Amino acid sequence: FLPALMSLLLGISRNEEEIPRFIATTEVSNKIGSFIIVVTCAAISYYTYPDVESMFYLLGAGGLAAAFFTFLIPESAIDHDKARQLDDSGSATDTDELDLEESPEEAPEEAEGKTKASPSRYRDLFKNRSIVLFAVLTFTYHLANAGPAPLLAQYVASITPDDTSLTWTSAIMILWFLPQAATSFLMTYAIDRFDHKRIMTVAFVTVPVRCAAIALLVEFSNSPWALVSTQTLEGIGAGVYDVMIPIVVQKMTKGSGRFGFAFGFIVAMWRIGHGCSVLLGESLAQSFGYAASFTTLGVIGFLNLVVFVLFFNFDQEPSPVKEEKEIEDRRTLSVTSSSRDFGRTLSV
Numbered sequence: 001f002l003p004a005l006m007s008l009l010l011g012i013s014r015n016e017e018e019i020p021r022f023i024a025t026t027e028v029s030n031k032i033g034s035f036i037i038v039v040t041c042a043a044i045s046y047y048t049y050p051d052v053e054s055m056f057y058l059l060g061a062g063g064l065a066a067a068f069f070t071f072l073i074p075e076s077a078i079d080h081d082k083a084r085q086l087d088d089s090g091s092a093t094d095t096d097e098l099d100l101e102e103s104p105e106e107a108p109e110e111a112e113g114k115t116k117a118s119p120s121r122y123r124d125l126f127k128n129r130s131i132v133l134f135a136v137l138t139f140t141y142h143l144a145n146a147g148p149a150p151l152l153a154q155y156v157a158s159i160t161p162d163d164t165s166l167t168w169t170s171a172i173m174i175l176w177f178l179p180q181a182a183t184s185f186l187m188t189y190a191i192d193r194f195d196h197k198r199i200m201t202v203a204f205v206t207v208p209v210r211c212a213a214i215a216l217l218v219e220f221s222n223s224p225w226a227l228v229s230t231q232t233l234e235g236i237g238a239g240v241y242d243v244m245i246p247i248v249v250q251k252m253t254k255g256s257g258r259f260g261f262a263f264g265f266i267v268a269m270w271r272i273g274h275g276c277s278v279l280l281g282e283s284l285a286q287s288f289g290y291a292a293s294f295t296t297l298g299v300i301g302f303l304n305l306v307v308f309v310l311f312f313n314f315d316q317e318p319s320p321v322k323e324e325k326e327i328e329d330r331r332t333l334s335v336t337s338s339s340r341d342f343g344r345t346l347s348v
Helices: 002-011 017-048 054-071 104-113 127-145 146-159 162-190 196-220 226-231 231-253 260-287 290-311 320-345
Strands: none
Touching: 002 017, 002 231, 002 260, 017 054, 017 104, 017 162, 017 196, 017 231, 104 196, 127 196, 127 260, 146 162, 146 226, 146 231, 146 260, 146 290, 146 320, 162 196, 162 231, 196 226, 196 231, 196 290, 226 231, 231 260
């Protein structure tokens, strides 16, 4: 879903400058919708427990509504080359580099020389060190970040009455989605004003801080209110990270024509990390207790922060295919210019 959604956003955007703000605004809408759904589920669970099957009908209705509004977008509004970040500016004849006065008769020759850009090879994406490192960082980020929420829900349920356990679980999600929506809204302004790496550092910092706070509360306090409030940090981190992931991938794949594939690969690492985090967290909690589990996940998050700060950069590495194409284009340009000069000399 996410790769398709972000590709669609790129395809319907009017220009490059509005893309980061467009993504952030979409994330605001996404989180507000999630917040409304969770609040409604909380109300259903509180007033109808234990008959809570109506929650699942609500979730299904939300999916149907999303599909309906997607179909309302006209096909003509989508630029598919822009959606996949295919650079169509490169051509066998670059008119910007020609310093010649061309006659109307020569225009068809130039048009014939232009060729449609082709996407990079898939294996070239894996030669890009920034893409590979970002995939690893995304996996490790979610390896540390995904496990604490379900573990926290379990622990809070164990120290509260059974008839309020689902309500507390909803509260955990509310204090996740509400700050996430607010952070995504603030990101619509921050992405144009601050360095993107510094913005992403905020997301990486929230993981070890949140895990440390939960571990301390589990060890020294059993207040469900205090424990649930720690989810605010996850909301802030997720609000930053979810907005920045497509922006970072768009930067790294610009001109390659493989945005959807690269973003899908990053999201796959996200989901794998998410699943492994839950498995790791539950295993540690079962063997060593909740405090040890939260502490371990926090250490992983801290190490991931260090790697991100020291080794990752947002600079786009040139694609080997694109480099070869640029060389070939320049050769073609040189031959075309020489031929025209020779033809003009003969005509004189």
